[in-house]
Amino acid sequence: MKVVPIKKAIEENRIHLTMATAYKWHSTGKNPELIFKFAGKLCTDLDAWDSEAKKARDAHVKKCKKVRE
Numbered sequence: 001m002k003v004v005p006i007k008k009a010i011e012e013n014r015i016h017l018t019m020a021t022a023y024k025w026h027s028t029g030k031n032p033e034l035i036f037k038f039a040g041k042l043c044t045d046l047d048a049w050d051s052e053a054k055k056a057r058d059a060h061v062k063k064c065k066k067v068r069e
Helices: 006-011 019-028 046-068
Strands: 003-005 035-038 041-045
Touching: 003 006, 006 019, 006 041, 019 035, 019 041, 041 046
Parallel strands: none
Antiparallel strands: 003 041, 035 041
16 A cells, blocks of 8 residues: 555646545545545555556456457
8 A cells, every 4th residue: 555645646647636636536435445534634545546547447458349349
């Protein structure tokens, strides 16, 4: 688990969100495994972002294979 503050991750272009989107996702409870409060700061788990990206890529590849058949 690689936890970093959202602001730092955005500044380093590790995740492609705005702070407003991160705050909105946190307040509405969208993707609680990606965005959460830790020690009073809004943080993210970069490993979780990587696994979500892999799931999305795999789903896209699976969909493309079905279209080709």
